Every structure is written in C-alpha cells, then in structure tokens.
Amino acid sequence: MIRAEKLTFDYEKLDETGQAVSMKRAVDGVDLEVRSGEFVAILGHNGSGKSTLAKHINAILLPTEGTLWVDGMDTKDENRLWDIRQDAGMVFQNPDNQIIGTVVEEDVGFGPENLGVPTDEIWRRVEESLQAVGMLKYRKHSPNRLSGGQKQRVAIAGVMAMHPRCIVLDEPTAMLDPHGRRSVIRTVQKLNKEEQITVILITHYMEEVIEADRVFVMDDGKVVMQGTPKEIFSQVDRLKELRLDVPQATLVAYELQKRGFPLPDGILSNEELVEELCRLKSKM
Amino acid sequence: MSIKVKNVNYTYSEGTAYEIHALKDVNLEILDGQFVGLIGHTGSGKSTLIQHLNGLIRATEGKIYFNGRDIYGEKYPLKELRSKVGLVFQYPEYQLFETDVLKDVCFGPKNLGYSQEEAEKKAKEALRMVGMGEEYDQSSPFELSGGQKRRVAIAGVLAMEPEVLILDEPTAGLDPRGRDEILDQISYLKRERGITVILVSHSMEDVARYVDRLIVMNQGQVRFDGTPREVFRHYQELREIGLDAPQVTYLMKSLKEKGAHVDVDATTVEEAADAIAAWLKERE
Amino acid sequence: MxxxxxxxxxxxxxxxxxxxxxxxxxxxxxxxxxxxxxxxxxxxxxxxxxxxxxxxxxxxxxxxxxxxxxxxxxxxxxxxxxxxxxxxxxxxxxxxxxxxxxxxxxxxxxxxxxxxxxxxxxxxxxxxxxTPNDLTDGLEKAMEPLKKFYIPLGPLKKFRIPVHDMAMIMSIALRFIPILLEETDKIMKAQMARGADFESGNLIQKAKAMVPLLAPLFLSAFRRAMDLALAMEARCYRGGEGRTKMKPLKxxxxxxxxxxxxxxxxxxxxxxxxxxxxxxxxxxxxxxxxxxxxxxxxxx
Structure with a gap:
C-alpha cells in the first residue's frame, strides 16, 4: 500500500532575500512498508520527523532523496498527484484549521465536490461517512459549536467521503481532552476494522498505539524502533531513554521485575498484569 | 491570606439561544502555599472559574475574597489583583509578541509601573526560574521550541511576582518530554518561591504526582475536593463523569477483587509496585 | 464586547x-x-x-x-x-x-x-x-455571467474575473470571523492578565496598547491560513474547474x-x-x- 525507500527530506531555512542559509534534515533515510488494511502507529517526539514523514504520504511534501510509493504511484509523478491525494487522505492536528464548511455536512461534501462527484452521489457519501464516524445527527450543526473531538471526527468523515484506501492522521488528538482523544481513536479503529481502511496514526501518546498492528518509533529523523506494541513496550529502558511514555501497567511490571519478581516482558494492560500476578502468587 | 470563593454563579450569553450556566454555586477556599490541581474536562467550568479568581470575569452572583477583601468591592484595585493572582492561559506561546524574549517578559512588570531597569531585573529572575538561560534573552520568541516558548510565557506572568500562580492546561499540546519538563519546572518553582500554585488540567495521571490537593469539577460544580488519595477512592464516580483516576488505581482495585491483600490507595507506579511487592512476599 | x-x-x-x-x-x-x-x-x-x-x-x-x-x-x-x-x-x-x-x-x-x-x-x-456557504454560492451563481468577460493581457494571457475564487475567499473569511473573534478575546484577556490596559489613555496610548493584541492575532491568522491551505490541498481542492456541487441552486x-x-x-x-x-x-x-x-x- 505504502512503501518508502531511503526517504530523506531537508528543510531549507531561508533568509530575507530567499537565499538558503541552512538546512535541517527532518527525515533521514527512512525505509518503511505499510500493507493494505494495517493499522500502523508512528510514535515520536515533536521534531522527530514524524509529521514531515506523514506529509510525504499525501504528496504535500516531496522527498529530497529517496522515493515514496502510494498504491504503486510514485509521489513525484505530477500526473498522479490528485489520485494520490484521493487515495491517501489526511487528517491534521488542529481541528479548527481544516474544516472549510460552515455546516458539518457541507464540509464533508467538500472533498467529493473537488473530485467532481455527481450531486446525488455526494449526498450518499456524506451520509455514509457521517454515519461511520457517528456524527450523523450533527449534520446541520455549525462546526464552531462542536467539541474538539467532534470536529476531528467531522474531519475524518470529510476524508472518508473521498473514498480513500488509506488515512494518515497527523497528531489528530494533540489538542483534545482525554474524552475527545478516546472518541477519535475509537472511530479510527472502527474504520480500520469495519471498512478495511489502512490507517497510519502519528502521535506522541502511547496509549493510542497499544492496539496498533505495528509501531514505528522515530527519533531525530530516523526510525529507531519498530515492531508490535508488545515488542516495543517490552523495551522499557529504551523508551525511557527516548523519554516516551509507557503504560502504567507496563511500568509496574518493570519495577517488580527489577525487584526480582519473574514477570514476563511486554505486559500492556491491567488485565494481563493482574493475571500474571495471580499466577505468580499461586506459585509462591 | 487566601482566595475564598463564595456561592459563585456564572452564566454566559444570558438570555440568548447560546445561554450556558457555566458555574453553579461554587464554594472554595484556597489557602496560602497550597499546590492545587483543578481537574475537569472541557466545559466543566474550570477555565471559567480561574478567570474569576483574577477578576477577568465577573460572577453573575456570589462573592470572591482575596486576602480577606471583596474583589467586587468599590475601588478594589483589579489591576493589582491581576498581578497578585497571575494567570497563564492555555497555549500561552500564542501571546508572545515582542522582538526578543527579555522584552516580552518585561511587558508585565512595565505595565505595573516598574522602571525599565527594575522590570529587566524581575524579567531576568523570572526567566532563570523557569530554566531559560541568559543565552536566550536576546533571541526572538518565535524561534524557540514549543516547550521553550511556553516557559517564556510563564516567566511573563511570574515576572509580576504573583502570590498565586494559576496555569491553565500548561501541558496542552506538548509531547511527553515537554510535559514532564514543564511540570517538573513548575513544581521546582513552587518549592523555591513558596507561592500558591493552581494547576488546571484534564489529566489526573499528570498532576496526581505533583499536587497536594485535587479539586474535581463537573458541569459547573465542584464534585470532589481533597488529597489525591481521597479523590481517587471515588474512581467509579470519576469514570462516570468521563475522568479517569490513574491506571494503577484500577490495577490495585482489580487485584483486590481477585482476593489480593493490597493497599488500594496507591496512586503512583512506585507506590503500586511497593504494595504489590509487599503482598507477593507475604506468607500465607 | x-x-x-x-x-x-x-x-x-x-x-x-x-x-x-x-x-x-x-x-x-x-x-x-x-x-x-x-x-x-x-x-x-x-x-x-x-x-x-x-x-x-x-x-x-x-x-x-x-x-x-x-x-x-x-x-x-x-x-x-x-x-x-x-x-x-x-x-x-x-x-x-x-x-x-x-x-x-x-x-x-x-x-x-x-x-x-x-x-x-x-x-x-x-x-x-x-449560511455563509449558501451566501457565496448565491453570489457565485449571480456573478456567473461575469465569467465570460475577460481582459486580454497580451496575446496568450487573459484576465478573467475569478468569480469562483472570490466566492471561496469570502466563504472562508466568513467561517473564520467567529474563530478569530474568539481568539481576539482570548489574547486580550491573556494580556490583561499581564497588566495590559486596553481601555484607558489617549488615542496614541490606546493604539500602542493594541500591539500586544494585534501581533499575536496576525501571526495566528497566518498560521491558520497556512494550515487551511494545506488541508484544502490535501482534500484535492484545485480551483473551481471540474468541481461539482453538493447543493446546486435551484x-x-x-x-x-x-x-x-x-x-x-x-x-x-x-x-x-x-x-x-x-x-x-x-x-x-x-x-x-x-x-x-x-x-x-x-x-x-
């Protein structure tokens, strides 16, 4: 579905006359493959290059070096630009700055309008997408009166209405409260499972990646860890070094391991930990 | 020396279609030197409440006393109140406007009538307090990282030498590293200056480690008020109003349900690990 | 206010x-x-x-x-x-x-x-x-005849009246007015918390007092504009040509x-x-x- 090979991107810093004065390598030789239908999370700090990487998938940025293919289309191929953007939809961080319509349903219709979809079909798609994100009853509302989480779900519906095969979400929850955060993640998970949409979720919240199929951890423009959530979170020391969050259940297990209790690696949830602890206790 | 909130009610846009009863009969007393966490999700009234404390919003009904004086009394110096009760808004980096960091932090003290020299002295002191070294004094605030901008903005309020410092979601939008750094800095500040700090947040997990008192708001009312341990005992009610106690609280509770003999009051990972270790070592 | x-x-x-x-x-x-x-x-x-x-x-x-x-x-x-x-x-x-x-x-x-x-x-x-969208739709439709007129700028260049673009600009402006007003309110309060005074003083003092309000406001407006442009491009917006309407006027x-x-x-x-x-x-x-x-x- 998506494949990157030695993807590198440099930001140029320009002075007042437009001359490049310095370069900053934001993405540094990233190889990555995402299969169709997968839920992939990219975890990393601000400035780790994860958002820059995300913008390549939608061909908003083009690689300085290396290549990125979306569904076999090279993002550098200008003739396929709109196909790529339709195929790989993008949801951004700030909910206010990506809603164009003044009524929810009009905003969801914006993408299909741009694609030249016939009017009847637009209405069908708008209804479907709003239904899929659970916002149908707000279709006549003004976006300004919605909560942050609701706005993000409208933005997701706006992308869904373009019938993409893949959605890239660039820190969609960074500006939301826990409640909104959960509703957005749940929506994305549902789309992944029920509509088989490939999801690439960029985030710095670890609790959002626990249910992903695979996790990539980025630091300083490079992919420094990759694997299943279990594999990633069993390396508590490495994560602490990167100063990323670890689930509290994992941390408690880690603390107990340090005190000599034989607990397995990669415990992610309370349920698992409780089970392991009871087993351990019965053996003692 | 305290802030006393008595029977405060506040209604937004009274008499229009958008009327909201944001605060309902709020009563609180915040004593000198306390470190308070004010928790609630978006729309719970917490942001409205703190804007009352420094007189930016006037209560529709009720009284507020600062150091024993009614702030709605005639000739009460509201401008002075705003310097005594320093309020740092959410996303404070968006308020920076001066050409360099030092000038921006001077804005507050200069508004209070201090001379350039005194203002600079206070500004420098405040900047060091938030961990911004001298090397940044002359840099443009717009070239700093997200976390640094936020420190500068906090210094901007701190430079007025407030007795009470209120921070509205100081960690919003920051990554885990930035969040930990800011919270550590605030807690250091609290110790060094001995001022009263009110930390507004929607994340229990973040603030529980730092504060000695938690106030939980829901739908414009104070729901719980006490030490973190006391408040987290109501983990079920907390979940009902869409707020979660720290994950370990639920862990300890599940263990207890399975018949484990553990202290359910643990609120941090270390406490939980201690409690579980003690239980595991226990001889039947 | x-x-x-x-x-x-x-x-x-x-x-x-x-x-x-x-x-x-x-x-x-x-x-x-x-x-x-x-x-x-x-x-x-x-x-x-x-x-x-x-x-x-x-x-x-x-x-x-x-x-x-x-x-x-x-x-x-x-x-x-x-x-x-x-x-x-x-x-x-x-x-x-x-x-x-x-x-x-x-x-x-x-x-x-x-x-x-x-x-x-x-x-x-x-x-x-x-709704602002309906309004601009109405304006766009009403101005449609204007699309046929153009000013020739040399042999290959023609200046057509950008009816669609104008309508789009207006509709976006209208959508962002309430957001920017709210933001103005927020910045104003934040600067007041730092002792800023927007009310007293003579005209020059008042004008000067606006800088701490206007500078962050403009910056934010630019940031929003950039974000929005990106979001529109990501949703395949490329001008009025080939666009269909969700709500055609009838x-x-x-x-x-x-x-x-x-x-x-x-x-x-x-x-x-x-x-x-x-x-x-x-x-x-x-x-x-x-x-x-x-x-x-x-x-x-």
Missing amino acids: IRDITLGQYYPAKSILHELDPRVKLAATMIFVISLFVARSPVGYGLATIFLVLVIRMSKVPFRFMTKGLKSIIMLLMITVAFNLFLVDGNTLWRLGFLRITDKGVQTAVMVGIRLIYLILGSSVMTLTT YESRDRTAYGVILGYFLIVTAIERGVQIYGWIVALPGRWMAVYQWILSFL
Whole structure:
C-alpha cells in the first residue's frame, strides 16, 4: 500500500532575500512498508520527523532523496498527484484549521465536490461517512459549536467521503481532552476494522498505539524502533531513554521485575498484569 | 491570606439561544502555599472559574475574597489583583509578541509601573526560574521550541511576582518530554518561591504526582475536593463523569477483587509496585 | 464586547427565510435597500418598517440578535446623524454659537438615521438566515455571467474575473470571523492578565496598547491560513474547474413567491412615493387620449 525507500527530506531555512542559509534534515533515510488494511502507529517526539514523514504520504511534501510509493504511484509523478491525494487522505492536528464548511455536512461534501462527484452521489457519501464516524445527527450543526473531538471526527468523515484506501492522521488528538482523544481513536479503529481502511496514526501518546498492528518509533529523523506494541513496550529502558511514555501497567511490571519478581516482558494492560500476578502468587 | 470563593454563579450569553450556566454555586477556599490541581474536562467550568479568581470575569452572583477583601468591592484595585493572582492561559506561546524574549517578559512588570531597569531585573529572575538561560534573552520568541516558548510565557506572568500562580492546561499540546519538563519546572518553582500554585488540567495521571490537593469539577460544580488519595477512592464516580483516576488505581482495585491483600490507595507506579511487592512476599 | 458583531454569524433556526434560495435573499436585500432610498414620506417609511418587522418575525431569529449588529456601527450612526443635524440648511430651530439646528436638518437626520439602521437590520436578516456557504454560492451563481468577460493581457494571457475564487475567499473569511473573534478575546484577556490596559489613555496610548493584541492575532491568522491551505490541498481542492456541487441552486415555488412578495412591496413603496405624480398622470390621461384621437382624426 505504502512503501518508502531511503526517504530523506531537508528543510531549507531561508533568509530575507530567499537565499538558503541552512538546512535541517527532518527525515533521514527512512525505509518503511505499510500493507493494505494495517493499522500502523508512528510514535515520536515533536521534531522527530514524524509529521514531515506523514506529509510525504499525501504528496504535500516531496522527498529530497529517496522515493515514496502510494498504491504503486510514485509521489513525484505530477500526473498522479490528485489520485494520490484521493487515495491517501489526511487528517491534521488542529481541528479548527481544516474544516472549510460552515455546516458539518457541507464540509464533508467538500472533498467529493473537488473530485467532481455527481450531486446525488455526494449526498450518499456524506451520509455514509457521517454515519461511520457517528456524527450523523450533527449534520446541520455549525462546526464552531462542536467539541474538539467532534470536529476531528467531522474531519475524518470529510476524508472518508473521498473514498480513500488509506488515512494518515497527523497528531489528530494533540489538542483534545482525554474524552475527545478516546472518541477519535475509537472511530479510527472502527474504520480500520469495519471498512478495511489502512490507517497510519502519528502521535506522541502511547496509549493510542497499544492496539496498533505495528509501531514505528522515530527519533531525530530516523526510525529507531519498530515492531508490535508488545515488542516495543517490552523495551522499557529504551523508551525511557527516548523519554516516551509507557503504560502504567507496563511500568509496574518493570519495577517488580527489577525487584526480582519473574514477570514476563511486554505486559500492556491491567488485565494481563493482574493475571500474571495471580499466577505468580499461586506459585509462591 | 487566601482566595475564598463564595456561592459563585456564572452564566454566559444570558438570555440568548447560546445561554450556558457555566458555574453553579461554587464554594472554595484556597489557602496560602497550597499546590492545587483543578481537574475537569472541557466545559466543566474550570477555565471559567480561574478567570474569576483574577477578576477577568465577573460572577453573575456570589462573592470572591482575596486576602480577606471583596474583589467586587468599590475601588478594589483589579489591576493589582491581576498581578497578585497571575494567570497563564492555555497555549500561552500564542501571546508572545515582542522582538526578543527579555522584552516580552518585561511587558508585565512595565505595565505595573516598574522602571525599565527594575522590570529587566524581575524579567531576568523570572526567566532563570523557569530554566531559560541568559543565552536566550536576546533571541526572538518565535524561534524557540514549543516547550521553550511556553516557559517564556510563564516567566511573563511570574515576572509580576504573583502570590498565586494559576496555569491553565500548561501541558496542552506538548509531547511527553515537554510535559514532564514543564511540570517538573513548575513544581521546582513552587518549592523555591513558596507561592500558591493552581494547576488546571484534564489529566489526573499528570498532576496526581505533583499536587497536594485535587479539586474535581463537573458541569459547573465542584464534585470532589481533597488529597489525591481521597479523590481517587471515588474512581467509579470519576469514570462516570468521563475522568479517569490513574491506571494503577484500577490495577490495585482489580487485584483486590481477585482476593489480593493490597493497599488500594496507591496512586503512583512506585507506590503500586511497593504494595504489590509487599503482598507477593507475604506468607500465607 | 467583541463577540457582539453579528455580521456573518449564521443563526440556525427553521423558518421559511432560512430555506429560501440565497439568490432570492440577495436580490431581496438589494431591493429593500433601494426601497429605503426611494421612500421619502412617513408612509413610505412606515411601509418599510412593517415589511422589516414582518420579515424579522418570520426569520425566527430573536430580535436581540439583530440589534447586536447595530452596536458595531453606533459611532458611524452618531457621526452621520450629527453631520446632517448640524450642517443641513433650513429654518433655524435652535442655535448655539456656530452650531444650529434647522427643521430640514432634523428631518434629514432622522431619515438618514432610520435608513442606516434599517440597512443594517435588513442585511443582518440575510446573514443570520443564510449560511455563509449558501451566501457565496448565491453570489457565485449571480456573478456567473461575469465569467465570460475577460481582459486580454497580451496575446496568450487573459484576465478573467475569478468569480469562483472570490466566492471561496469570502466563504472562508466568513467561517473564520467567529474563530478569530474568539481568539481576539482570548489574547486580550491573556494580556490583561499581564497588566495590559486596553481601555484607558489617549488615542496614541490606546493604539500602542493594541500591539500586544494585534501581533499575536496576525501571526495566528497566518498560521491558520497556512494550515487551511494545506488541508484544502490535501482534500484535492484545485480551483473551481471540474468541481461539482453538493447543493446546486435551484428555484422552488416558494422562491418565486418570495420574488413576487418583494417586488410587490417595492412597487407599493414606489407607487406611494410616486403617488402624486402617477395620480396626475392618470388624471391627464383623457386629455392625452383626446389629443391622439384628434391627431388620428386629422388624417381622415
């Protein structure tokens, strides 16, 4: 579905006359493959290059070096630009700055309008997408009166209405409260499972990646860890070094391991930990 | 020396279609030197409440006393109140406007009538307090990282030498590293200056480690008020109003349900690990 | 204070006015505005008042919402009224030094005041009952004939009037007005928390005090604009060409009725104002017919 090979991107810093004065390598030789239908999370700090990487998938940025293919289309191929953007939809961080319509349903219709979809079909798609994100009853509302989480779900519906095969979400929850955060993640998970949409979720919240199929951890423009959530979170020391969050259940297990209790690696949830602890206790 | 909130009610846009009863009969007393966490999700009234404390919003009904004086009394110096009760808004980096960091932090003290020299002295002191070294004094605030901008903005309020410092979601939008750094800095500040700090947040997990008192708001009312341990005992009610106690609280509770003999009051990972270790070592 | 500007603030409600085609509302607003200038007599103004009140009632928007729009023009209103009050010649009613008020002055001042207030109220009805998108759709459609015209700029370049782009710009501006107003409010409060004072002082001090407000506001507006441009591109926006419409404009029977009503109103106002002339013309008719008759007769 998506494949990157030695993807590198440099930001140029320009002075007042437009001359490049310095370069900053934001993405540094990233190889990555995402299969169709997968839920992939990219975890990393601000400035780790994860958002820059995300913008390549939608061909908003083009690689300085290396290549990125979306569904076999090279993002550098200008003739396929709109196909790529339709195929790989993008949801951004700030909910206010990506809603164009003044009524929810009009905003969801914006993408299909741009694609030249016939009017009847637009209405069908708008209804479907709003239904899929659970916002149908707000279709006549003004976006300004919605909560942050609701706005993000409208933005997701706006992308869904373009019938993409893949959605890239660039820190969609960074500006939301826990409640909104959960509703957005749940929506994305549902789309992944029920509509088989490939999801690439960029985030710095670890609790959002626990249910992903695979996790990539980025630091300083490079992919420094990759694997299943279990594999990633069993390396508590490495994560602490990167100063990323670890689930509290994992941390408690880690603390107990340090005190000599034989607990397995990669415990992610309370349920698992409780089970392991009871087993351990019965053996003692 | 305290802030006393008595029977405060506040209604937004009274008499229009958008009327909201944001605060309902709020009563609180915040004593000198306390470190308070004010928790609630978006729309719970917490942001409205703190804007009352420094007189930016006037209560529709009720009284507020600062150091024993009614702030709605005639000739009460509201401008002075705003310097005594320093309020740092959410996303404070968006308020920076001066050409360099030092000038921006001077804005507050200069508004209070201090001379350039005194203002600079206070500004420098405040900047060091938030961990911004001298090397940044002359840099443009717009070239700093997200976390640094936020420190500068906090210094901007701190430079007025407030007795009470209120921070509205100081960690919003920051990554885990930035969040930990800011919270550590605030807690250091609290110790060094001995001022009263009110930390507004929607994340229990973040603030529980730092504060000695938690106030939980829901739908414009104070729901719980006490030490973190006391408040987290109501983990079920907390979940009902869409707020979660720290994950370990639920862990300890599940263990207890399975018949484990553990202290359910643990609120941090270390406490939980201690409690579980003690239980595991226990001889039947 | 700042939130009180109503212009561009859609008020959701279910009314006939909300459902009308935006082109009808645009045309009706224009006709209403013209009628305000046609009306000169108390009867004419009375009629305009009745029409306005009926329309406001029909819109189901609380009246308080409408008058909020007036607050923003109160200065302009007072200056205009004062100018007319003091500067129009006529029979002096009252005099103080070089200031004098004449009967004609009072008359024009009242007339101009009412005109201005009705103008704002009338256009508020339109903006309150029409979503900005509908409004720009209406404008775009109404301006469509303009698309055919172009200014040749050399042999290969033509400047066409960018009707679609203009409409898009307007609709986005309207969507972001409330957001930016709220932001202004936030920044203002944040700077007040740092001791800023936006109210006292003379004009220069006040202007200076605006810098801490305007600098962050502009920066934020630019940031939003960049974000929005990215988001639009990501959703395949590439100008008006090849675009379909989710809500293509189509006249319904209620729109035709509305056209009828507004035209009827306009004719009545015009008729009343021109009443005397028309009356005179009708009275003169038999004489004219006589002349024509005689003229025809002269050929026979």
